[in-house]
Amino acid sequence: MGKKIQDEDKMKETTMTEELDKKTSYPDKIEKPSLFFALAPIVLTIILVAMQVFYYDDVSPHIPLAIGVVITALFGWYRGYKWKDMQEGMFNVIHVGLPAIFIIYIIGMIIGVWIQSGTVPLMIYYGLQVLDPSLFLFSACLLCSVVSVTTGTSWGTTGTMGLALIGIGEGLGVPSYMTAGAVVSGAFFGDKISPLSDTTNLSPAVVGSDLFTHIKNMIPVTLPAMVIALGVYLYVGMSFGDGVIEQTKLDITMQSLESQFSLSPLLLIPAIIVTILAVMKMPAIPGLFTGVIIGAACAMIFQGVTVHEVFNAMLNGYKSNTGVAEVDSLLSKGGVMSMNWTITLILIAFSFGGILESTRCLETILDRIMQFAKTQAKTMLSGLASVFGVHVVTGDVFIAMALPGRMLAPAFRGKGIHVTALSRSMEDAGTLTAPLIPWSSGAVFVTGALGVATLDYLPWAIACWCSLFIDVIYSVTGMFIPKATEEDYLQWQERDEAILIDGVLTSGSQINKSVLPQA
Numbered sequence: 001m002g003k004k005i006q007d008e009d010k011m012k013e014t015t016m017t018e019e020l021d022k023k024t025s026y027p028d029k030i031e032k033p034s035l036f037f038a039l040a041p042i043v044l045t046i047i048l049v050a051m052q053v054f055y056y057d058d059v060s061p062h063i064p065l066a067i068g069v070v071i072t073a074l075f076g077w078y079r080g081y082k083w084k085d086m087q088e089g090m091f092n093v094i095h096v097g098l099p100a101i102f103i104i105y106i107i108g109m110i111i112g113v114w115i116q117s118g119t120v121p122l123m124i125y126y127g128l129q130v131l132d133p134s135l136f137l138f139s140a141c142l143l144c145s146v147v148s149v150t151t152g153t154s155w156g157t158t159g160t161m162g163l164a165l166i167g168i169g170e171g172l173g174v175p176s177y178m179t180a181g182a183v184v185s186g187a188f189f190g191d192k193i194s195p196l197s198d199t200t201n202l203s204p205a206v207v208g209s210d211l212f213t214h215i216k217n218m219i220p221v222t223l224p225a226m227v228i229a230l231g232v233y234l235y236v237g238m239s240f241g242d243g244v245i246e247q248t249k250l251d252i253t254m255q256s257l258e259s260q261f262s263l264s265p266l267l268l269i270p271a272i273i274v275t276i277l278a279v280m281k282m283p284a285i286p287g288l289f290t291g292v293i294i295g296a297a298c299a300m301i302f303q304g305v306t307v308h309e310v311f312n313a314m315l316n317g318y319k320s321n322t323g324v325a326e327v328d329s330l331l332s333k334g335g336v337m338s339m340n341w342t343i344t345l346i347l348i349a350f351s352f353g354g355i356l357e358s359t360r361c362l363e364t365i366l367d368r369i370m371q372f373a374k375t376q377a378k379t380m381l382s383g384l385a386s387v388f389g390v391h392v393v394t395g396d397v398f399i400a401m402a403l404p405g406r407m408l409a410p411a412f413r414g415k416g417i418h419v420t421a422l423s424r425s426m427e428d429a430g431t432l433t434a435p436l437i438p439w440s441s442g443a444v445f446v447t448g449a450l451g452v453a454t455l456d457y458l459p460w461a462i463a464c465w466c467s468l469f470i471d472v473i474y475s476v477t478g479m480f481i482p483k484a485t486e487e488d489y490l491q492w493q494e495r496d497e498a499i500l501i502d503g504v505l506t507s508g509s510q511i512n513k514s515v516l517p518q519a
Helices: 002-024 034-053 062-078 081-118 119-128 133-151 153-171 176-193 198-207 211-240 248-260 267-279 284-304 307-316 325-331 336-358 363-372 374-392 395-412 420-431 441-451 454-461 462-477 487-496
Strands: 500-503 504-507
Touching: 002 176, 034 336, 034 363, 034 395, 062 081, 062 336, 081 119, 081 133, 081 198, 081 284, 081 307, 081 336, 119 133, 119 248, 119 267, 119 325, 133 153, 133 176, 133 284, 153 176, 153 325, 153 441, 176 198, 176 211, 176 420, 176 441, 176 454, 176 462, 198 395, 198 420, 211 284, 211 420, 211 462, 248 325, 267 284, 284 454, 307 336, 307 500, 325 336, 336 363, 336 395, 363 374, 363 395, 363 487, 374 395, 374 420, 395 420, 395 500, 420 462, 441 454, 454 462, 487 504
Parallel strands: none
Antiparallel strands: 500 504
16 A cells, blocks of 8 residues: 555646756747857857957946847847737846846946945944054055955956055165055955945856845855965065055045044944845845935934935935045945936846746757866866956956856855855955956956056955955865755745756756755
């Protein structure tokens, strides 16, 4: 009797799996494209982006990427897809990314009111006080990381605080390429882990994770890389112990901060509370918006601004008017409107990923990748290589994250790997390599701002390339590779995330955990 029941259960399970394969192989009316038809729209789009970046010297890839959506639609139409189906695919992916878009807008508010309240200026003020000749490189990296974390921008930190540190370093006899390397390490490290950074919010949105889980899973790579970098800067910096800080520049900066803001340790409260809420695993949107409210209260209490001025800072950002160009450039930031460049790019990138997915182009490319990526290690290495490869070809970090991220996330789910393992790879091979690839927009900006060639400062941007090597080591050894949890499986079902199982792209809403392989 027991054997009969078991046989019936097995038959039911087999029938369920067969029906699942029939229902979830989507869309099931049109065959997957050949590799040529799958790659053609991507290659043509990359050529357009490269032309925009390299030939026209314009770092905005929005229009080439939008044309890429049209190109993909034409290829899809030729193969028999209706616009309605392709549009639905785009909107589905945009829907997944909406939480990240709201977060980025809230971040714009935070930056504006945290500068207006004096929270960010206070951190800069404290940071400038720790500079010492023998600790200069160490302090420069640490200071830039703090400023970048609190502002969420590596470019802003490099172009302002970094530029000032180059001048101070020259006065101490520190080679500019060493200082530039320390600045880049700190600035891009801060950008990578800051909840206020656009790339830090884009990465989990692309793969279908949440912000703070993404940041948490970057720590095993990011922290050792930063410790190694700081250790090297500390050791090398000892040889410059006889130098003398050019105090005039520091005094001017600190005096301008003191004159414009009423500085008090209490201004650290917004940052402390947001950090506590993150540790308590409060969802990102209410947690960050709490930071907006507390920052606004501090601005009115400590700086005496009006409610209308706070609202204006939330919308249009803070406008500094100290008369010191470096300080005004650093502090004139934030606001909802300042995030529109990033938001529009995310919307177009998600549309591109969505139409590639709905026309099954990604499925064909995944098949080829997974012929190599049979194991967890090879899957991880495929993620790193794909992001870095697209970054090298296009020179644009957003494209390098959006395309491989959306393309490979189903493969990671299919192997039972937490998708933050992929988003971490996107940061290490994308965000942190941006200042290391000479033709990347990040490296072009750094070279223009600091006046140091990419290949000169590259060896000293230790935290950047060290993170990539550490991630490769973890990928090969299996260390610190997060596994998918029960909650993740439920989320895939709820959000209808795509999952690659045995070469078939299936729908998360119709999947059963029992048919998923375990990592």
